[in-house]
Amino acid sequence: GAGVSQSPSNKVTEKGKDVELRCDPISGHTALYWYRQRLGQGLEFLIYFQGNSAPDKSGLPSDRFSAERTGESVSTLTIQRTQQEDSAVYLCASSLEVSGRYNEQFFGPGTRLTVL
């Protein structure tokens, strides 16, 4: 079946502009995660959605970052007033979580964001 997909694959924007990144999880996966990978650094957790529960936003670096998820499907990550330090690869993952059991996470190909 189809894996996790993300769009766009690449995004170049000017400092101060807003950007929206999209993630389509694997069909039927209840949990969705966003991570960020800056050049030369490890992956950082940003936000987690699970069913109808309130999202875990503990990893969002500033209030310029927000994310939404429609039911158990598409998610969008929005970065407002982008800064150069926002340049990174943004990765989305999904997993099937049942009764609080966290299972294998499957990642999309990522969106490479470059802020000029």
Add this chain to the structure above:
Amino acid sequence: KQEVTQIPAALSVPEGENLVLNCSFTDSAIYNLQWFRQDPGKGLTSLLLIQSSQREQTSGRLNASLDKSSGRSTLYIAASQPGDSATYLCAVNYNQGGKLIFGQGTELSVKP
């Protein structure tokens, strides 16, 4: 602070060698641990998932072990091939909303 460390940062071996990648974590109260590979410019591919109750998992030429008491996991790759060249990432789930804490990765190069 919950941290994940991977050693070495980079490794170069000739084709056919068996090799071991190491991952250590500071807090032993993990829920599960996942190994990934990442090819340049690509996303992550899941290799193996070990639950906290398990000691090891195997998939083909790959074997991952887990020792919670010592805070360590190893990924063993048998009979390495040039196609195994990639960055290998270890990630720990502490049952905190399912988020993964990643190590910095080991960049593996297998020379033909």
